[in-house]
Amino acid sequence: MQKGDKVWGGILWNEIADGNKTWTIRRGKMLSKKGLILQAGIILLAVSLGTAAWSAESYELRGGTEGNIKHPYAQAGQNFAKIVEAKSGGKIKAKWFHTGQIGGGLEILNQLQSGTIQFATLSNANTGTVNPKMMTMYTPYLIKDWDTLSNKWVGSEGAKLILDGLNSKGIMGLGWVPYGFNALCYIDPPIRKLEDAKGRKIRAAESYTIKGTLEALGFNAPPIPWPEVYQSIQQKVVEGCTTPPGMLMLSRLDEVVKNLTLSDHLFGTHVFFFREENFKKFPKDLQNVVMESILEACRQQQKEMKDLDDKSVESMKQKGIKIWSISSEEKARWIAATKKVYFEHEKRIDQSSGDGRVFMRTVFKSLGRDYDKEILGN
Numbered sequence: 001m002q003k004g005d006k007v008w009g010g011i012l013w014n015e016i017a018d019g020n021k022t023w024t025i026r027r028g029k030m031l032s033k034k035g036l037i038l039q040a041g042i043i044l045l046a047v048s049l050g051t052a053a054w055s056a057e058s059y060e061l062r063g064g065t066e067g068n069i070k071h072p073y074a075q076a077g078q079n080f081a082k083i084v085e086a087k088s089g090g091k092i093k094a095k096w097f098h099t100g101q102i103g104g105g106l107e108i109l110n111q112l113q114s115g116t117i118q119f120a121t122l123s124n125a126n127t128g129t130v131n132p133k134m135m136t137m138y139t140p141y142l143i144k145d146w147d148t149l150s151n152k153w154v155g156s157e158g159a160k161l162i163l164d165g166l167n168s169k170g171i172m173g174l175g176w177v178p179y180g181f182n183a184l185c186y187i188d189p190p191i192r193k194l195e196d197a198k199g200r201k202i203r204a205a206e207s208y209t210i211k212g213t214l215e216a217l218g219f220n221a222p223p224i225p226w227p228e229v230y231q232s233i234q235q236k237v238v239e240g241c242t243t244p245p246g247m248l249m250l251s252r253l254d255e256v257v258k259n260l261t262l263s264d265h266l267f268g269t270h271v272f273f274f275r276e277e278n279f280k281k282f283p284k285d286l287q288n289v290v291m292e293s294i295l296e297a298c299r300q301q302q303k304e305m306k307d308l309d310d311k312s313v314e315s316m317k318q319k320g321i322k323i324w325s326i327s328s329e330e331k332a333r334w335i336a337a338t339k340k341v342y343f344e345h346e347k348r349i350d351q352s353s354g355d356g357r358v359f360m361r362t363v364f365k366s367l368g369r370d371y372d373k374e375i376l377g378n
Helices: 033-057 072-087 105-114 132-138 146-153 157-169 208-216 226-234 245-250 284-318 328-337 340-353 356-366 371-376
Strands: 015-018 021-024 059-064 092-097 119-123 171-181 183-186 240-243 259-262 267-275 322-325
Touching: 059 072, 072 092, 072 119, 072 171, 072 267, 072 284, 092 284, 105 119, 132 157, 132 208, 132 267, 132 340, 132 356, 146 171, 146 284, 157 171, 157 267, 157 356, 171 245, 171 284, 183 245, 208 340, 226 240, 240 245, 245 284, 259 284, 267 284, 284 322, 340 356, 356 371
Parallel strands: 059 092, 059 119, 259 322
Antiparallel strands: 015 021, 119 267, 171 267, 183 240, 183 259
């Protein structure tokens, strides 16, 4: 008989595999029914003890993102893997898949739901396809500066409502992974006021709040897949795109644009997600370790993200790209022009859960703002 064959008629099976361990049992003689039951009991006890010992010793996690590992937003999971192994004394080990190694954002979301991976960082633009409340992070001029993110938004009631947006799918949102403030990068002429934007062809993502924001500003905003943006600008299919400065540099778009307008019209974020089922399998002390590790990894990423954008703007200036800012008076015009995006967003939430306005009031209140006054004009 071959290795691993099982004969229940009396000759014991050679091997019993359990997770990462294999229990080998020598072939024996024909056993009596009583002996067979006793032997089976011993085997089951050994397997049980082995499983308990393995569970107490180590846990292996898999996580992923679609982002390029050169960018800080794609490094949050990698940071977590290092931190959690150190904090847990090696009891928890995590493997991080990045740069599209296991697919795009929606594919990674599906893997997270199915349990193929246990954690991920995903764009709110992706998770917004499941729950429109997640898309709130891509509404215009919601987060206005880094201080607002750190000192008002993180830990607020509104932030928690969005982090909890996939709870019904068994997925916990545990930390913020910002993507940075969007700027307009494009060929000549410069864009410094609303009139300069009218009819200009600027690439948009498919997401309704991103595309809607650009259209509200007067742009013609055709959706083009991100990998095609460089060539599309180079061949003048579009004049430019909207993205944070750091992403612009890492995607080499500084090679094909001549201007950068620091409009800050969108502040994109990813969220650090974890499967609730897997999280609950940890003993309480390791649950705390996982949470602490995620939050530390996110804080590290947030600092690196801000530094990258600042350095990227300076680098582009040195390369001869013209950097433009918008005056406070002009920015007020841009904010007013994009209010209509909130009406569409509120409507989408109503269609999903029936609480669009109540939800948005809570979000704005968490930022120290008044939704009715700013958006509704009341």
